[in-house]
Amino acid sequence: MIIARSPTLLCRSLKNHLIPNYNFLKNVVIHDEKIVKVLKNMLWLFSLKSKNFGPNIAVLKDIGVPQSQISFLVTNMPRAAYSKHYKFCKVVNRVKEMGFNPTQTVFVMAVGVINQLKESVWESKFEVYRRRGWSEDETLAAFRRHPCCMQISEEKITKVMDFLVNKMGWLSRDISKWPEVFTYSLEKRIVPRCFVIQVLLSKGLIREYKSPLAYLKLTESKFIEKYITRFQEKVPQLLDVFGGKIDFLDIYHEFQRSGK
Incomplete structure (x- = not known):
């Protein structure tokens, strides 16, 4: 299927092009499964005689x-790794000037994001x-924490902010400390989890969190285990709240009426 998507590969010399390209890429990303990921995402790059890839890797x-962070960049943001060398150097220098640590993953994430975005x-x-x-x-501080927050669409940013600020009562400036939240699904992750937490808080079963990401970052199975299954007997409606069948405000008003 991979070759079918880019038949021009068949026109390339196995000895002089494909094998050298594969070997060079393997020396960078190490694992074959990562090479497959690169090919699936940016197969056309593999068919090119890129003069930029090697020098760009050397700069890093x-x-x-x-090596692990270089592999991350090539695997997840291959377009940046193959970009024109003068542009790549400019982006790398800009990221360094912004205070990013080259030894951390956020450095290459920032390189990938800035490389992709037009200045406008x-x-x-x-x-x-x-x-x-x-x-x-x-x-800028949010970008340093999680560079991908600058790739989120205006519509998504607006919806997440409106829900967290107007519905949940978070402070806008506090959200800048947890920019990862914009990468989560509003409908499938943020809303149902926040509603479940609000139910548990209103019932006095848990304490307020200093960082809401504590429950937003959990895998779904871990969240269900920790916040739904654990309190299922005391609040049988939790699973329906999580599934969107019941608004958490209905549960809250019920508690108020019952005096529980």
Whole structure:
């Protein structure tokens, strides 16, 4: 199926092109399953005689980016790794100037994100967050924590902010400390989990969290085990709240009426 999507590979020399490309890529990402991932995402790159890939990887090695982080970039953001060398160097220098540590994953994530975004888009994202109450410093701090927050659509940012600020009562500036939240599904993850937590808080079964990400970051099975199954007998409706069949406010009002 991979070859069917890019038949031009069959026109390339096995000895002079495909095998050398494979060997070079394998030296970077190490594992064959990661090579397959790269091919599935950006197969056309493998068919090119790229003059940029090797020098770009060398730049990262020269500034101390670990092999594991280089592998992460190539596997998850291959377009950046294959971008024009002068542009790649410019982006890397910009990320360094922003204070990112080359030994951490967020460094290569920032390289991938900035490489992808046009300057006009970068500025427009700052404006989106500004309209939602963030200062420029808060937006930059959020980017340093989780660079992918600058790739989120304006519509998604607005919906998540509206729910968390207007429905859940979070402070807008506090959300900048947990920018990962924008990468989660609003309908499938954020809303049902927040509603379950609100039910448990209103019942006095759990304490308020300093970081809401404590429950948003959990896998679904862990969340269900810790916050639904554990309290199923005391609050039988929890699973329906989690599934969106009952609004948490209905449960809250029921508790108020019963005096529990």
